Amino acid sequence: MTHSDALDPRELRAWIAFLAASHLLENRIEQQLKHDGGLTHPEFEVLVKLAMSDGRRLRMSDLAREVMVSKSRLTYQVTQLERDGLVRRTACDSDRRAVWAELTDRGREALEKVRPGHRRVVRENLIDLLTPEELEVLGEAFTRVAQRLSG
Amino acid sequence: MTHSDALDPRELRAWIAFLAASHLLENRIEQQLKHDGGLTHPEFEVLVKLAMSDGRRLRMSDLAREVMVSKSRLTYQVTQLERDGLVRRTACDSDRRAVWAELTDRGREALEKVRPGHRRVVRENLIDLLTPEELEVLGEAFTRVAQRLSG
DNA sequence: GGCTTGTTGTTCAAATCTGAACTAACGCTA
DNA sequence: TAGCGTTAGTTCAGATTTGAACAACAAGCC
Incomplete structure (x- = not known):
């Protein structure tokens, strides 16, 4: 390995900030979706992916991959959405x-x-708190991270 | 408002990448913690915060604030940790x-x-995929985000 | 003291999530 | 076409999470 395992102060700060921001942002998003439409974040993500797709539909397994959720969890979520008439099987x-x-x-x-x-x-x-340069860096960096974790 | 609501392609890319990376990283972390020590991520965060604290202890409400978790959720988590002998009330x-x-x-x-x-x-x-400059940007930006969502 | 308001932590039922079966169907090969 | 390993989706039981209701105490005010 090229680095020792321990994180130096800069690395630690970035990691802590990322964790905190993720948590807080997630909470805030959940709150808004619930308040405005009675949706959870995962439900919302399902609807978004479907809306983006050809014919507004996806097969369960592809949908699960898209929203990065287990098969059984998706089964449950889609059942709920179907009960509310937002999705059809x-x-x-x-x-x-x-x-x-x-x-x-x-x-x-x-x-x-x-x-x-x-x-x-x-x-x-998030977005409006970042300069265009920061936004660019963030997009690149996280694309790299996602790629690494997918491969 | 200074911007229209819709995200432009750059903004969208950054947002999508952030979401994907967060999901994947979270899954990966859960997997490691479960595999190496039978812990969930929230449980791990509880232990970390306690370990960092004076006298290795915190009051429930402070701990809940630290790990950004609801009171009832923390009650449950601490009960589990206590059952396993990792925490004491x-x-x-x-x-x-x-x-x-x-x-x-x-x-x-x-x-x-x-x-x-x-x-x-x-x-x-995450860390090793970023240049020092990117790491710095990330730390600053997310500190700003967390601050905004806390205030 | 007695009153009022806010805080702390738990409890409970309902909702959601997890992961390991399980059924059905596919695709390949002989 | 029979057999075999794989894939799609569901089911189920158990674990976790949510949010509202609650009991006990604190802190200030009159």
Whole structure:
């Protein structure tokens, strides 16, 4: 190894700040989504991914990968969303094991309803606190981190 | 407002990357802690905060604030840690409502056992992927974010 | 003292999450 | 087409989390 394990003060500061900011941001986001639309963050992420997808639908396993959630957790979340009429399950013709999760019109409406507030939270508590340079650095660095943890 | 709500491509990229990296890093950390010492991440954070504190103990409400967790959640976590002998609850003389959560020797051992692996995970998947400059930016930026969300 | 307001920590039921089965179907190979 | 290893999604039991309600105490005020 090229470094000793222990983190020096700079590294520690960055790590602590990252942890704290993540926690706080997550809490704030949960609060807004619940308040504005009765959604949890994972539910919101499911709706977003579906809205972005071709035909507003994804197969369960692809959706699980997209939102980085276990299969069983996704099953539960989609069941909840289906109960509320925001998502619909559909059979997949080409693979009879597979299931489409499809965004309904009500799901789209629910998403649009919370989105402005969500964007505002992200903007006011992260984006607008960063200079363009910092934003660039952050985007690059975390892309690298995500890549490493995916490979 | 100074900006329209929608995120431009740079902003979106940074946000998406941050979300993905957070998720993946969190999963990785959970995995290591569970594997090396049967701890969850919140449990680990509780132990760390206690270990850092004067007399290796904190009152429940202070501990909850430190780890940014709800009171009831902390009650549960500390109960689990106490069952495993890693933490001990003690009465507080100066305030009979209050409860000290105190790290036991076994708790310290458990912490030291998982810490090297934990540090390695943080290092290999975050710290060592960043240049010193990036690290500095990250520390500053997230300190700002945390400050804003705390105030 | 007696009153009021705020704090501390726990409890409880309901909601959510985890991970290990499990069923069904796929795709390949012989 | 029968067999075999893999994949998709669900189910289930147990663990954890949430949030509101509660009991006990503190702190100040009259």
